[in-house]
Amino acid sequence: MADIEFTLDDLKRILTEGAGADEAVDLDGDILDRTFEELGYESLALLETGGRIEREYGIALGDDLLLDSATPRSLIGAVNDLLGLVTEPTR
Template identity: 40%
Template sequence: MATFTQADLVGCIRQAAGEDEGLDLDGDIGEITFADLGYDSVAMVEVTLLVERKLGVSLPEEGTGKDATPKGFVDLVNELLPASD
């Protein structure tokens, strides 16, 4: 995978933590904290572990918790992904 996208993250969120019926994860959520989206720290640990397993990266706690944003999470993952040729 060359780049991790917000759509990739949303897929991981749905798989690991589910989605509230009243929430549109496909909307403009990039700058909304995970807490404001309804995800607590336990949910974000599940999401983070799934992303780590899928991509073979190790993510720091800072930047992946409930106070992080999807945009920040995606940016962090992309910084840690090995460059592809």
């Protein structure tokens, strides 16, 4: 079985599809260590993003994990940690 990996491109796609993108934010720039707040995403947008990730990848993130993941790097790492337990994608 192929390994499943959640990437920055996956996160940017889900953020844009679910919560939109502030025109002032360049998601193509170096955003890995910028906070979601700096990027213009508040907690409600992160919860929507988390729901989309859960549905697409078949994992349960939990609200605390989402709210504790302050940057794209931390969220991507948390998702990939959980994906290590998943054997088949649900996409």
